[in-house]
Amino acid sequence: MSFTGTRDYIASKELQLAVNAAITLQRPLLVKGEPGTGKTMLAEEVAKSLSTELIPWHIKSTTKAQQGLYEYDAVSRLRDSQLGDPKVQEIGNYIVKGKLWQAFTADKRPVLLIDEIDKADIEFPNDLLLELDRMEFYVYETREVIKASQRPVVIITSNNEKELPDAFLRRCFFHYIRFPDKEEMASIVNVHFPDLKKDLLNQALESFFNLRELPGLKKKPSTSELIDWLKLLVAEDIPAEVLRNKDGKQAIPPLYGALLKNEQDIHLFEKLAFMARR
Structure with missing residues (x-):
């Protein structure tokens, strides 16, 4: 797997090296740069270049790390139990898969985009440390371990609105997209x-x-x-x-x-x- 840019995306030699280094090391690629320099588009074009699926996770100020793993829809289960729906007996029917779950269980190694991670709470990156490091997590409701069959290519973007924790930075390959001449x-x-x-x-x-x-x-x-x-x-x-x-x-x-x-x-x-x- 090697990225050299695409017909629609001009990537500098330094950026190409960064993408390929992150793929080789199997580390998340943390990309910073001025807004509008193509950070989000990079993930889209890497997916095209590698002929694989892009799984985008666009972060907001209210986004929690748990949402990237899964969410348990207790409200729907309660409603269905009141209506006598037989599917309430299977708790797995109320587990909503997050973006990391989708990436971990994809048939082909996908590109996972965690877009604008600096918008979230300061604890958000630390809450994902273990999952991104081990590429697995535990689902308490169903008592199962979701483990990546193959490590996705993880691209994380930041507009530098806030500093990211050192423990998180240590686990990433970093690249700053300088402004083009x-x-x-x-x-x-x-x-x-x-x-x-x-x-x-x-x-x-x-x-x-x-x-x-x-x-x-x-x-x-x-x-x-x-x-x-x-x-x-x-x-x-x-x-x-x-x-x-x-x-x-x-x-x-x-x-x-x-x-x-x-x-x-x-x-x-x-x-x-x-x-x-x-």
């Missing part, structure tokens, strides 16, 4: 817009990277926002000449609302553009 970004854009005029691409990238370099931005525009912006430029048939910077780095590009996502950054940008014109 202009050459790499041009390759990524080419995947989405293979027929984009070179002049428009160059001018759009120039404006985009100039915007990212502005001091004081609360949120720098990401790769996904660049793709959205280019889609709008193509849809509106905006020529490259409109993007050419005549007033320095602070010239306002068209449709900049696709790039800037909060009012503080928009006000800062407009202020800097006004000062540059003066």
Whole structure:
């Protein structure tokens, strides 16, 4: 099993090495990076590359580790017992399999995505240590052990909203997806817009990277926002000449609302553009 990127996902050499190292070591791959740099998409493309199933587990602030194993639906069992349903005699009918259970019992080695793990409570990663290490867990209600017949490829993403416990980090192979440079970004854009005029691409990238370099931005525009912006430029048939910077780095590009996502950054940008014109 080897990952080299796909037609739809440009992976750097460092990222390819990280994915393959995690697969070889049979360790979870912990991926960090700016929002919009393709962390979640990485798991999808690894599954495609390996021709296997993707089992996504998207984490929320209310998610508990137990939900990834299984949940016992006691309410449904009580209701069915009141209705005289004979299936209440079998407690297994009320065990809801979680994402880890699905991954452990898959016919073919799957890719398990634990997405945005830093959204959950600080104890969430520690509560999964044993299960991810031993690849097994115990179901108390049915008194059975669920053990992985083959270790899934586990990819865990984090936006760095909170620090993860050291004990959890020790069990992972870590990779930080650095932001692409202009050459790499041009390759990524080419995947989405293979027929984009070179002049428009160059001018759009120039404006985009100039915007990212502005001091004081609360949120720098990401790769996904660049793709959205280019889609709008193509849809509106905006020529490259409109993007050419005549007033320095602070010239306002068209449709900049696709790039800037909060009012503080928009006000800062407009202020800097006004000062540059003066």
